[in-house]
Amino acid sequence: MIDIIFSATVQISKFLLFSSMILVCIRIARGPHAADRVVALDMLCLLGVGVTALAAIANGSMAFIDVALGIALIGFLATVAFAAFIERGTTSNGED
Amino acid sequence: MLAWLSALFMLLGSIVTFIAALGVLRLPDFFMRMHAATKAGVVGPSLLLIGAGFHEPSWGTWIKILLTVLFLLTTTPIAAHLLGKAGFLGGVSLWKRTVRNDLDDVLPTRVFLETDASVSGRNTEADMMTGSSETPHKR
Numbered sequence: 001m002i003d004i005i006f007s008a009t010v011q012i013s014k015f016l017l018f019s020s021m022i023l024v025c026i027r028i029a030r031g032p033h034a035a036d037r038v039v040a041l042d043m044l045c046l047l048g049v050g051v052t053a054l055a056a057i058a059n060g061s062m063a064f065i066d067v068a069l070g071i072a073l074i075g076f077l078a079t080v081a082f083a084a085f086i087e088r089g090t091t092s093n094g095e096d
Numbered sequence: 097m098l099a100w101l102s103a104l105f106m107l108l109g110s111i112v113t114f115i116a117a118l119g120v121l122r123l124p125d126f127f128m129r130m131h132a133a134t135k136a137g138v139v140g141p142s143l144l145l146i147g148a149g150f151h152e153p154s155w156g157t158w159i160k161i162l163l164t165v166l167f168l169l170t171t172t173p174i175a176a177h178l179l180g181k182a183g184f185l186g187g188v189s190l191w192k193r194t195v196r197n198d199l200d201d202v203l204p205t206r207v208f209l210e211t212d213a214s215v216s217g218r219n220t221e222a223d224m225m226t227g228s229s230e231t232p233h234k235r
Contacts, residue, residue, distance in 0.1 A: 020113055023117040033189075036126055046168075046172075049141040054144055062157045068164055072168055076174075080174075087186070
């Protein structure tokens with residue numbers, strides 16, 4: 001009983017997570033400003049953390065939790081770097 | 097019992113994550129999208145990680161999971177704050193039915209120079225380099 005429900009839950013979670021990856025990738029392709037794309041990229045990193053946790057559940061090996069920690073770290077650094085890049089790449093309205 | 101808890105947390109986490117992704121795609125404004133991606137985007141992976149902890153509970157797993165959740169809860173607001181400031185300075189357009197904008201006379205709105213090669217040709221990057229080196233930013 002619990003085995004069937006558990007595997008069905010894993011399948012439903014896989015479907016939801018990968019369809020949300022597709023939605024976020026549509027936003028990356030469509031975003032009108034560069035900041036929209038960076039927000040979607042941050043969301044994609046968080047989705048990577050979720051997918052890694054789901055892989056840890058589905059495979060039963062808890063070594064994936066370390067991978068989730070690494071993905072969270074890299075996503076934070078990437079978002080901060082992109083934010084600094086956007087803020088540096090702006091010019092004032094009067095100057096240019 | 098632990099398997100039921102794990103399945104429950106896994107389902108809750110994936111549903112919250114899907115709602116967050118739907119918000120990132122569908123909401124009309126940059127700041128609303130950032131709101132969806134930040135709040136629900138932290139809660140969903142945290143619930144999935146807690147579900148993974150209930151699947152094979154041990155001290156090492158729980159410590160790593162709590163560290164990861166704490167890290168997510170700490171860093172995502174910082175990243176969202178920096179990104180919101182950069183987006184506002186970069187001149188993202190607000191929703192057309194926005195009622196009030198308190199930052200309008202506090203922060204100057206600038207224009208983000210996108211290096212779009214198909215529009216401006218090849219000298220865009222050179223113009224941007226010289227422009228940024230000659231005129232320092234007004235802060």
